[in-house]
Amino acid sequence: MKNIEKIEKKIKGKLRKNVSLKGYNTWKIGGNAELFFEPLDVNDLQNFLLLQNDLDITFLGNGSNVLVRDGGIKGCVICLKNTLKNYKILKNGEFIFEAGLSCMKIAQITAKENFTGLEFLCGIPGSLGGALVMNAGCYGGNIWENISTVNIIDKNGNISCRNKKEFDIGYRNVNIKENNYFISANFILQKNKLSNSMEKIKEYLEDRRAKQPTGLPSCGSVFKNPDNAHAANLIDSLDLKGYKIGGACISEKHANFIISEKNTQSDDIEKLIDFIQKKVYQEKNIFLETEVKFIGNKK
Ligand SMILES: Cc1cc2nc3c(=O)[nH]c(=O)nc-3n(C[C@H](O)[C@H](O)[C@H](O)COP(=O)(O)OP(=O)(O)OC[C@H]3O[C@@H](n4cnc5c(N)ncnc54)[C@H](O)[C@@H]3O)c2cc1C
Known part of the structure; x- marks a missing residue:
């Protein structure tokens, strides 16, 4: 914590102290984060992690699968809810999405391009990073199904590209190492011959509204x-x-x-x-x- 003022001068994103986490989880409850960082981009995130060396780090996406306890979180919460939202559409159905993109947005982007496989994400109110950790899924689909590789950053700022085969992917569970965090993922999707992705999204959302x-x-x-x-x-x-x-x-x-x-x-x-x-x-x-x-x- 002693170097915070020095770090603050060298980063571009927002670093704040004692931030209520009520606005950063879908139950809208819980205590404060001792420090709360929203990086401007992946370089900024890397820079921050390289500069700090003694902080406990907790990553947060959209906070739609966490119970933030009332006593709050010691150390630094790094929140991707409002950042890391870049994406690239490559040839042959390859998409690269950053971890802060919402599941809804990813469903819409891929459906608009007429690629199928991620329509089910439309009603999951999480970020890609959180969805990867949870192996989020519904309506017969899950997030890891169409992934080829993911990019990970560790607590010291080292970035590496990992093949899907390196992970044990289970029901609402993936074995990411401690102090490793998802920053992006590459998906390979198939063209939708039926061109019905937008209809599927509509149906899934209606079904959710009826049951949840x-x-x-x-x-x-x-x-x-x-x-x-x-x-x-x-x-x-x-x-x-x-x-x-x-x-x-x-x-x-x-x-x-x-x-x-x-x-x-x-x-x-x-x-x-x-x-x-x-x-x-x-x-x-x-x-x-x-x-x-x-x-x-x-x-
Ligand atoms: C109304 C509603 C409906 C839902 N429906 C579904 C559903 O149909 N299927 C389903 O699977 N889930 C569902 N969920 C749960 C939730 O939306 C998913 O688990 C979602 O993927 C969590 O993403 P998040 O960004 O909100 O993660 P968070 O809640 O922010 O974080 C979840 C966990 O991942 C960690 N984490 C977050 N981002 C990263 C990162 N980049 N790198 C490493 N660790 C990280 C956090 O520390 C935490 O441990 C639903 C939730 C709600 C509120």
Whole structure:
């Protein structure tokens, strides 16, 4: 932390102290980041990482799959929500997208070019970087399916290109090394012979609006689906829709969604998650693993 003033003079992006993270996650809750950096571009990000040497680093995309705890985050949050949004369309269906681009934008860009394979991304409110970490997916697709390579930066600012084969890609999980972060990905897509990508996007969005509480603050599915079961059905079968702890409430529309009402504490959500896990285990003998990532410290 002692070199922050020196670093500030050498970078181009915005570096701020004690920033509320409520505006940077889709539950709109949680404490502050001790330091909060939004790099101007990849060079700026690299420069920042080269200059710092003692900071704890936490990457954040659109904050749509994290529970930011009430005590906030020590060290520096590097947030790509408003940056790293460049992309290139190469020949033969090759696309390069930077990690800060939203999933929605990527779905639209590729669909407009009449390439298929990423339409499913349209309703996922995350960034590409977050989607890569989570192996985000829905409607039968997942983000890693059409990837050839990814570019990674480490905590010391070293950039490397990695082949998809180097990763173990599982259900909502990818084995990226500690202190390594995604900065871009190359996709290879097929031409859409049916030219129906925009229609698919419309259908997917309508389906979501019908089944999910899309306008309310949530993180999407809180729990992973266990083998041969749906987390939402298990929770619903225990009549828990509408159950509340503090301002945290199990959605009436989709039992795997927790909605945060005004003034909800992250701790309310954590207690509700714990309650659901215990109840489902007691009644069904199944442990629901969380999909959402917990970051920061308790108050
Ligand atoms: C309404 C709603 C619907 C959703 N529907 C779906 C769905 O259908 N399918 C699905 O899979 N998910 C869904 N999600 C969950 C979420 O949108 C995805 O997991 C998304 O990919 C997370 O991206 P993000 O940028 O918001 O990641 P964040 O929440 O910002 O971060 C997630 C994790 O990735 C890390 N991280 C973020 N960026 C980087 C980076 N560049 N490099 C390294 N680590 C990084 C963070 O530290 C954190 O651990 C939904 C969420 C909501 C709110």
